[in-house]
Amino acid sequence: MFHTKYVWYSMATNNNNVIKTNFLFSYKFTGFVTLLVAFLNIYFWLKNNIDVFFTGYIINPNATMKPLTSISFIILACIYFTKNKKHVYRLLITNIIIQFFQSIYIFLSSDSTTGFFAASSKITIVMFVLTSIAFYAIKFNKNKQILIVSNSIVYIISIFAITYYLLDASTLNAILGFETLSWNTSMLFFINSISLFEYQLIGKVSRFYYRILGKNKTHPSYFFPVFFLFPIIFIVSSSILMHLGFINKAQSIFIIILFLNITVLISMFLYSYKFMNFYTEISNKSKTLEVINDRFKALNKELNEANYYLEDFASITSHNLREPIIALNQLCVYYEETVKKDLASIDEVKDMFQTNIQNLNLGLNALIQYHNFIKDINNKHPKESLISESIDNTFTQLEYLKPKGTTLKSKIDDNSSFPKSHIDNIFHNLFTNSFKFKKENEKLNIEITAYKTKDYYTIYYKDNGIGLDVETNKEELFKKGARFHKESGSSNGYGLYYLNLYVNKLNGKVRLFSKVDKGTAFKIKIAT
Structure with a gap:
């Protein structure tokens, strides 16, 4: 009963999954039957x-289906198969015009005509107008309240007429x-009223793709033939x-009422059951x-x-390399203007070159260290290094800078271990901070103590350098480009910023005294 033949899907040119319908959808079946009758x-x-x-003559000779009624049904049935909105609009206007002139004719005529050009019954005209309004709400207005009201009235009137025909x-x-309302007319209005509800719902669910929920499990269109066509x-x-x-x-009425009740019972269970499947799958997808x-x-x-x-790396690279390169360029000019003219000694210029090369080397090393840090920031399993190894290796690598x-x-x-790039x-x-800011006439002494407590691993680092005024500069200590020793040409203002950055990345804090x-x-x- 619920085989997948009722509905299938295909890939559209825009890569969207678009619902397609076959003859077992009631609105297509209804359109075909309406045209045929x-x-x-x-x-x-x-x-x-x-x-x-x-x-309808055999059923009721006094109420046969009129040709004008058939023409109106043909117009409505064509709308099911028409996608062009301009054509739909013309069809609806044509149908309304036909009902308007029929109403005028009935109002002005004193006797009812029974020939080929006889007008439809009054209630037929009303149902055609309501059905046209329902179509307009689907195609243009997109107002479900108007659709529900107008189409429900048609459904109630048509099922009322069918029931009366069955009784008397x-x-x-x-x-x-x-x-003069014929049984054929009532039946066509009945099937059209049901099909219009399906037609509206197809438009609502066609944009939801089976790849998300599965076409055989929860897609509403899969059950449309059951809910709309079978009744x-x-x-x-x-x-x-x-x-x-x-x-x-009596048997016909009994069978129809029994079927309607069974349908309601099955529909309630099926809808509730499938809705729970839908809810379960949506919940799983949501998770x-x-x-x-x-x-x-x-x-x-x-x-x-x-x-x-x-961004920091680009900024710091520009800062670290620009100044030494500018200084070296100026030294070349200075060499041309002084040494060649015996205004300065080669040793003096050589010392200047060595100082700037040293600064350039220091800047490049800082960038290399920062680059290694960037590579490891999201590494789930970074290479680690013991505290003692990091101290010894880093101190040795900076031999060229060490006073x-x-x-x-x-x-x-x-002797705990930490991510190598961070602790190095x-x-x-x-070390570089101590080397750059040592006292001129005093040897540099550095002391490092490391120990572990319950919640923290503490590193205490101390030197006997020139120091700085912490109180005066406390707001600027760890900011980018902050310099506290203007006379020191080797400082780039990023040392403390780097230090704070690396410590924070280890979920730590640094205090400066x-x-x-x-x-x-x-x-x-x-933090440990």
């Missing part, structure tokens, strides 16, 4: 042979406005069998999407962080 009705009228089933057609003819076929079939004499009226979204947010955060560091007579004392109570960068910045001419101390606490 209407054309056959006109054919028998033209042949002057109206005493057939397709005109003569009683229906006695009701004002229903005098139409069953009620029409029962009514026809009754009129052809295969079953009596998956939530996980993917969290991963996306984390990835986006990592990307933003990497971009932030890359003569420098001493280093270290006391490592707990921390000591690189501590310093006094002018008394030296500097750093206390680094890393």
Whole structure:
């Protein structure tokens, strides 16, 4: 009953999955049946042979389906198969005009005409107008309230007429406005009213793709033939069998009412059951999407962080390389203007060159260290290094910068390991800071103590350099480009900024203690 033959899907040129319908969708079936009955009705009228089933004569000779009624049904049926809105608009206007002139004719005429050009019944005209309004709401207005009201009225009137025909057609003819309403007309309005609801729903769900939920599980269009087509076929079939004499009226009414109740019961269960499937699958998809979204947010955060560091890298690269290169260029000019003219000694210029080359080398090393740090910021399993190894290796690598007579004392109570790029960068910045800002006439002494407590790993670093005024500069200590010793040409203003950055990345904090001419101390606490 629920086989996948009812609906299939295909890939559109824009790579969207678009719902396509076959004949088992009620609106296509209804359009075909409406056209067939209407054309056959006109054919028998033209042949002057109206005493057939397709005109309604056999069911009720006093209420045959008029040719004008058939023409109006043909116009409405064509709308099902028309996608061009201009054509739809013309069809609706044409139908309204036909109903308007029929109404004028009925109002002005004193006797009812029964010939080929006879007007439709009053209630038929009303239902045509309401059906046209329903079509307009679907195609243009997109107002579901208008659709529901107008189409529901047509459904109620048509099922009322069908029921009366099953009970007693003569009683229906006695009701004002229903005098010449044929059973065929009532049945066509009934199936069209059901199909219009399906037609609207298809437009609502066609944009939802089966790749998200699965076409055989929860897509609403999969069940449209069950909910819309089967009731139409069953009620029409029962009514026809009754009129052809295969079953009596009581049996027909009993079968239809029984079927409607069974349909309601099954529909409630099926709808509820499938809705729970739908809810379950949506919930599962939501959980998956939530996980993917969290991963996306984390990835986006990592990307933003990497971009932030890359911007820093570009800025620092420009700063670290520009000044030494400008200085070297100026030295070349100075050499041309002084040494060649014996205004300065070669040794003096040589010392200047060596100083600037040293600054250039220092800047490049800082960039290399920073580059290694950037590569490891999102590394889940970075290479690690022991505190003692990092101190020894970094101190050795900076031999070219180390002042003569420098001493280093270290006391490592707990030789823990940390990400190599991070911890190496921390000591690189501590050492270079001490080397650059030592006292001129005093040997540099550096002391490092490292120990572990319950919650933190603490590194205490101290030197006897020239120091700085912490109170005066406390707001600028770890900002980019901040310089506290203007006379020092080797400072680029990024040393403390780097240091704070690396410590923070290890979930740590750094405090600086310093006094002018008394030296500097750093206390680094890393959460464990």
